[in-house]
Amino acid sequence: MSRSDTFLEKMVNGPRIILVTGHFGSGKTEFSVSLAYALGALKKAGDQRIKELALCDLDIENPYFRSRELTEPLEKEGIKVYSDPFHGKNGSELQTIDASILAPVENPDCRVILDTGGNHTGAMILNQFRRHFSEEYQMLCVVNQNRPGTDTPEKAAHEIRAIERVTELSVTGLISNSHFIWETTEEDVISGFAFAEEVGKLCSLPVLAACCSSDLARKIKPREGMEIFPVGMYMRQGYLDKKV
Numbered sequence: 090m091s092r093s094d095t096f097l098e099k100m101v102n103g104p105r106i107i108l109v110t111g112h113f114g115s116g117k118t119e120f121s122v123s124l125a126y127a128l129g130a131l132k133k134a135g136d137q138r139i140k141e142l143a144l145c146d147l148d149i150e151n152p153y154f155r156s157r158e159l160t161e162p163l164e165k166e167g168i169k170v171y172s173d174p175f176h177g178k179n180g181s182e183l184q185t186i187d188a189s190i191l192a193p194v195e196n197p198d199c200r201v202i203l204d205t206g207g208n209h210t211g212a213m214i215l216n217q218f219r220r221h222f223s224e225e226y227q228m229l230c231v232v233n234q235n236r237p238g239t240d241t242p243e244k245a246a247h248e249i250r251a252i253e254r255v256t257e258l259s260v261t262g263l264i265s266n267s268h269f270i271w272e273t274t275e276e277d278v279i280s281g282f283a284f285a286e287e288v289g290k291l292c293s294l295p296v297l298a299a300c301c302s303s304d305l306a307r308k309i310k311p312r313e314g315m316e317i318f319p320v321g322m323y324m325r326q327g328y329l330d331k332k333v
Contacts (some may be wrong), residue, residue, distance in 0.1 A: 096298040096316050101138050104225045105200045110212045110252050111231030112239045116266040118156050121204035123320035129166040143193035146172040147214045148206040156204050194221050209251035227261045234267045234284040246291040263289050265299040275309045282315050
């Protein structure tokens with residue numbers, strides 16, 4: 090695989106507005122944050138294709154994991170975070186977003202990731218911004234076969250079609266994120282990618298990458314046509330791993 094064919098290069102060279110959708114609990118936020126950090130590393134290294142970079146937290150539909158909670162560390166890496174009117178400082182409980190989100194969406198020099206809520210109901214928030222996208226967007230759908238609502242290719246495909254229907258936008262690629270958190274194995278990642286391929290066949294969509302932890306990414310041997318995108322566990326420490 091040449092450098093120009095890699096998933097990250099596609100995110101850099103493709104449309105600057107990156108919409109992230111998917112089922113509840115599919116791992117959209119963890120993926121969105123990891124993608125922001127990966128693009129931020131390129132920007133920090135002097136990649137002139139990324140002049141400005143932003144992450145917009147649009148998840149106001151049952152938001153267990155909130156990218157806005159990482160505002161400080163993200164902005165230290167040159168990634169501007171947009172969310173609620175209090176910028177996440179209110180405990181991130183307000184089910185509202187700030188009008189300033191339009192700034193990176195309308196800025197032609199800014200590559201922006203929009204992290205939406207789960208399912209088609211959470212994705213409906215994109216309707217507020219759709220007229221600003223024109224044709225300049227790529228819409229990724231995170232697929233996790235270990236979630237009850239998307240545990241068959243048919244269910245996952247149904248949810249993708251529902252997202253497209255309510256947003257009047259087209260999903261452009263799938264991200265495989267089937268995992269068991271810390272218990273995930275190489276076989277789980279490979280099986281998840283094969284599952285996403287079946288979903289892709291039903292929806293005529295490419296599977297762009299398979300997510301797994303950085304530690305597992307160093308060990309796994311992806312099969313032909315499968316690219317691994319390492320994701321951090323940035324949100325887990327703040328939620329599942331809290332000590333009580």
